[in-house]
Amino acid sequence: MSAAGQTHRVAIEGGVSFDLPPGEDTLLRAALRAGVGLPHECSVGGCGACRFELVAGELQTLWPQAPGLSERDRKRGKHLACQSRPVGDCTIRVRCDDSYRPVVAPVRQTARLLARRALSPDMSEFTVQVSAGATFRPGQYALLYPLGTVGARAYSMSNLPGADGVWQFIVRRVPGGAGSAALFDTVAVGDALPLDGPYGHAHLRDDNDRDIVCIAGGSGLAPMLSIARGVLAQAAGTRRVRFFHGVRTQADLGSTQVLDGLAGDRLSSTVVLSSPEAQPAWTGRTGFIHEEVERALAPDLARFEFYFAGPPPMVQAVQEVLMLRHRVPFEQIHFDRFF
Known part of the structure; x- marks a missing residue:
């Protein structure tokens, strides 16, 4: 204090x-x-x-x-x-x-955990609610303060803002991570959870009509879901969404089921498995997600607006593909770094 x-x-x-x-x-x-x-x-x-x-x-x-x-x-x-x-x-x-400068002024408030839903062996969706409306831009994140831990943890929202005060997060259990361990093992439905937000620059822009590419690795799925939902929720919108989701093994594929709720004629999705050698039954795309994005969209990548989130090596690789190899203008590239 x-x-x-x-x-x-x-x-x-x-x-x-x-x-x-x-x-x-x-x-x-x-x-x-x-x-x-x-x-x-x-x-x-x-x-x-x-x-x-x-x-x-x-x-x-x-x-x-x-x-x-x-x-x-x-x-x-x-x-x-x-x-x-x-x-x-x-x-x-x-x-x-x-x-x-924040597009929405961040506010610290008290949330309560409404539900926790497992998506994969190490990722779950957490739904919390505050007394006021949920005010943020698709693609932003909030700071949570799990009980019994010191300091804040940054998690991106996967839903859209609304008057119901609901904020949803997709959280990966980090080995040895005190914050994620508290959320998975200590915080119970009904418990209070301090929430501070929103923050982040990689929010959905509406100042152009370019089609959107969302690239998600691991728990980077959350903000990309919010971005895609934001685009598809525009009733009069014509922008299309190309959604690329990278997972490691077939055991992680459960998290991709959340994409089923995005079905529509303005969205196409591709799941990429990076470790197929242990999963011979997999018949979909394999390799690294940045390679699949380049294979699917080259040569004219500059016609898209790009949003991406995931582990630092993935974020770095995507930047190199977009900025160095294909000269996509920086103002068409949006991401927040997490470590």
Whole structure:
């Protein structure tokens, strides 16, 4: 909590200032709630996009070993806005950008777990509800605070916003992960679960009529479902969706069943299995998902708008295919990095 329960003033050198009220907000979340375009991506210490320099004042560091900072960054006095909490007025040095201003102001509220549904041996769909409406853009994520754990976990929504206050997430159980273990093993239906959101830049854009390509790996399925649902929900829409879902083994194919609810003449889906050697009965596409996307859509990939989410190696491979090999304009590529 802020020192002595006081509101602190954070000044950006050469720019705007904003208040950080008493409570649990980090510097990043207070900036975003104030509408300040402070650079960020994952919001939980993994990507390093929210690095800044402290010019004056004092900070509390919530996660000193956060992987978003290298040893070189630490020696140079860098900090992560998502892991920093001022203990007094301070001045920071960071280059803000209006593209990072939230399209929907994030709100911290209390949700309750309504249901948990297994999709595969290590992935489940979690449905929670808040008292207010569920306000977000398709493709965004929220921060959950599982009971008994320290810090936030970022999970993308798989449903569409609505007045019913329902938020749905597809979560993968991470070996040794305290957050996912709590959600799978400790949090029970009816339990309260703090929720903060929405966040994220890889949300559905409606400023063009290009057809959409959704590329999902693992639990990256959630935001891609939301994107596809958002496009298909547009009653007068003509944009088509090409959906590519990559899974590892045939045991993971249960998660692909959620695609059945997206059936329609404006959607086509392809499931790609990356480890077919142990599954000789599989007759569908095999290999890496970025290779299948290139095989199916080349040579004119620039005619599409791309959204993708998944493990970092997959995200990196897709970027290389799109930007380096096929020169897809950067403004047609949308993703958030998670680690």
